[in-house]
Amino acid sequence: MDDRGHDVAPAVETTADEIAAMEIRGAATIADAAAEALAIQAERSDADRPDAFEQQLRAAAKTLYETRPTAVSLPNALRYVLAGMDGDTVAELRASIVDRAAEFRRDLDRAQSKLGSVGANRLRDGDVVMTHCHSTDALACLEAAVEDGTEIEAIVKETRPRMQGHITAGQLREWGVPVTVIVDGAARRYLDRADHVLVGADSIAADGSVINKIGTSGLAVLARERGVPVTVAAQTIKLHPDTMTGHTVEIERRDEREVLDEEARAAITDGADGVDDGLTAENPAFDVTPPRYVDAIVTEHGQFPPETIVTLMRELFGETVDEPWEL
Numbered sequence: 274m275d276d277r278g279h280d281v282a283p284a285v286e287t288t289a290d291e292i293a294a295m296e297i298r299g300a301a302t303i304a305d306a307a308a309e310a311l312a313i314q315a316e317r318s319d320a321d322r323p324d325a326f327e328q329q330l331r332a333a334a335k336t337l338y339e340t341r342p343t344a345v346s347l348p349n350a351l352r353y354v355l356a357g358m359d360g361d362t363v364a365e366l367r368a369s370i371v372d373r374a375a376e377f378r379r380d381l382d383r384a385q386s387k388l389g390s391v392g393a394n395r396l397r398d399g400d401v402v403m404t405h406c407h408s409t410d411a412l413a414c415l416e417a418a419v420e421d422g423t424e425i426e427a428i429v430k431e432t433r434p435r436m437q438g439h440i441t442a443g444q445l446r447e448w449g450v451p452v453t454v455i456v457d458g459a460a461r462r463y464l465d466r467a468d469h470v471l472v473g474a475d476s477i478a479a480d481g482s483v484i485n486k487i488g489t490s491g492l493a494v495l496a497r498e499r500g501v502p503v504t505v506a507a508q509t510i511k512l513h514p515d516t517m518t519g520h521t522v523e524i525e526r527r528d529e530r531e532v533l534d535e536e537a538r539a540a541i542t543d544g545a546d547g548v549d550d551g552l553t554a555e556n557p558a559f560d561v562t563p564p565r566y567v568d569a570i571v572t573e574h575g576q577f578p579p580e581t582i583v584t585l586m587r588e589l590f591g592e593t594v595d596e597p598w599e600l
């Protein structure tokens with residue numbers, strides 16, 4: 274039950290909790306889980322009238338939407354699935370949502386593998402690629418390169434505070450790619466050995482700015498200084514339609530304990546049990562990389578200089594501004 278009394282399936286609440294707690298994380302994976310959750314809501318709905326069914330679906334979408342604010346793939350997924358809700362009876366509405374969610378998830382997979390082949394074309398034998406965080410879109414490019422027989426190596430930034438670099442390292446090792454893990458602060462030193470920086474995106478704004486894990490913008494500036502090209506791998510589900518009308522992208526601020534846990538706080542305050550009003554930590558989860566530091570955005574429709582991405586955005590989204598549950 275949401276706070277307006279609509280029945281939201283417990284499985285939807287669980288997915289929402291898992292997204293908020295980052296057990297489900299990464300923009301594409303979040304979108305996939307949200308579409309699946311809407312299908313589950315449709316399947317399990319006990320609504321006996323079409324209007325009650327529709328209200329439940331919108332309430333479920335809102336519950337999912339309110340989990341994390343930065344990855345636009347989440348509202349884009351919800352909007353896409355809800356836009357397919359069609360029919361005069363509960364049975365018809367249910368079938369339309371289940372089909373639309375399945376179609377969305379299939380397309381997401383296809384887009385990622387298409388994008389992978391486009392990105393792999395940027396890589397040559399012997400190339401060393403520096404990564405930040407864990408992006409399934411970026412990894413799709415590396416996987417396609419490995420499948421093509423291209424010999425690559427990776428320098429993987431560990432990505433404080435949640436260490437998603439370890440997930441990236443694990444995946445690359447599974448594919449046999451030699452990996453060197455570095456602390457985030459070592460990026461500049463290791464850029465001397467890198468031929469590419471390859472990252473994903475949570476959102477891409479109409480001006481070509483890339484919103485991705487905190488640390489991406491600093492890495493991109495350093496890469497420009499070192500003459501290393503920066504590639505952003507991002508399916509078009511990462512394009513943020515609201516930025517076409519001047520909206521900015523909200524940057525999630527997470528719990529300061531991810532940066533400074535109780536133990537570290539107690540050590541700093543030396544026995545004062547961590548209580549010290551003058552000691553704070555800040556934990557923005559994402560940052561904005563201006564388009565001038567990005568060489569190419571690789572999508573399932575090909576690669577684009579960041580400044581031209583708005584054309585693709587208009588083509589795909591028109592002038593979408595409604596919230597997903599207001600459709």
Ligand SMILES: O=C(COP(=O)(O)O)[C@H](O)[C@H](O)COP(=O)(O)O
Nearest residue numbers: 298299300301408409410473474486
């Ligand atoms: O910044 C992150 C993940 O942040 P978090 O771990 O906080 O969710 C990833 O680079 C993008 O979401 C793209 O991922 P993908 O390419 O898999 O969509």
